[in-house]
Amino acid sequence: xxxVTQTPRYLIKTRGQQVTLSCSPIxxxxxxxxxxxxxxxxxxxxxxxxxxxxxxxxxFPGRFSGRQFSNSRSEMNVSTLELGDSALYLCAxxxxxxxxxxxYEQYFxxxxxxxxx
Amino acid sequence: KNQVEQSxxxxxxxxxxxxxxxxxxxxSPFSNLRWYKQDxxxxxxxxxxxxxxxxxxxxxxxxxxxDADTKQSSLHITASQLSDSASYICVVSAxxxxxxxxxxxxxxxxxxxxx
Numbered sequence: 001x002x003x004v005t006q007t008p009r010y011l012i013k014t015r016g017q018q019v020t021l022s023c024s025p026i027x028x029x030x031x032x033x034x035x036x037x038x039x040x041x042x043x044x045x046x047x048x049x050x051x052x053x054x055x056x057x058x059x060f061p062g063r064f065s066g067r068q069f070s071n072s073r074s075e076m077n078v079s080t081l082e083l084g085d086s087a088l089y090l091c092a093x094x095x096x097x098x099x100x101x102x103x104y105e106q107y108f109x110x111x112x113x114x115x116x117x
Numbered sequence: 118k119n120q121v122e123q124s125x126x127x128x129x130x131x132x133x134x135x136x137x138x139x140x141x142x143x144x145s146p147f148s149n150l151r152w153y154k155q156d157x158x159x160x161x162x163x164x165x166x167x168x169x170x171x172x173x174x175x176x177x178x179x180x181x182x183x184d185a186d187t188k189q190s191s192l193h194i195t196a197s198q199l200s201d202s203a204s205y206i207c208v209v210s211a212x213x214x215x216x217x218x219x220x221x222x223x224x225x226x227x228x229x230x231x232x
Contacts, residue, residue, distance in 0.1 A: 090160050
C-alpha cells in the first residue's frame with residue numbers, strides 16, 4: 001500500500017507570492033491533517049479535513065487555507081508569503097477524523113520544504 | 118495553558134546503551150498521548166499511542182509509560198542502535214467540546230547514537 005505522498009518536495013518562493021501544496025493520503029484514508037514544522041516552534045497543527053469538510057483548525061492566520069477533494073486528496077494554500085512561513089509542511093492521513101472521540105493512527109508524508117526569500 | 122514539555126532537548130548515547138526520554142504535559146482534558154520518531158528529512162512515524170487507562174505500551178525496543186496522575190510519560194529505548202538516531206516527539210491530545218480533539222506537540226528530543 002502506497003504511503004502518504006506530498007508534492008512538491010521542495011519549493012522556493014519570494015515574499016508576497018502564494019503557494020499551493022498537495023497531499024495524497026493513503027488509499028482508503030479519509031482524513032488529512034496539515035502541520036507546519038520549524039526548528040524553533042516544532043510541529044504546529046494547521047487544520048484537518050475529513051470528508052471534504054474542515055473539522056479542526058489551529059491558530060494560524062487566514063492566509064493559510066486548505067481544501068479536500070472527493071478523492072480525499074488535499075491542498076494547502078498560503079497567500080502573501082512572509083519570511084516566517086519558511087518551514088517543513090507535513091500532511092498526515094488517517095482512516096477517520098482525529099478530531100473525534102476515538103483514537104486513530106496518523107501516517108505522515110515526507111513533507112514539503114518551503115523556503116521564502 | 119495546554120503545554121507539552123520534553124527533556125532532555127538533546128542526548129548522545131553509545132550504541133547498545135539504554136536511554137529514557139521524558140514528556141511532561143499540562144493538557145486537559147486528556148484524551149491520548151503519542152510518541153513519534155522523526156528521522157532527519159522525513160515525516161514522523163508513530164511509535165505508540167496510549168489512552169488514559171493504559172500505563173505502558175511497547176513497540177519492539179521502544180517502551181512508553183504513562184502516569185496520568187502526575188501527567189508524565191517516558192519513552193525507554195533498549196539496546197540502542199545507530200538507526201535510533203532521530204528526533205522523538207511527544208504529542209498529547211486534548212478533548213474539547215465533547216467530540217473535538219486537539220493535538221499539542223512537544224518540541225522533541227534529538228537523540229544521537231554513536232558507535
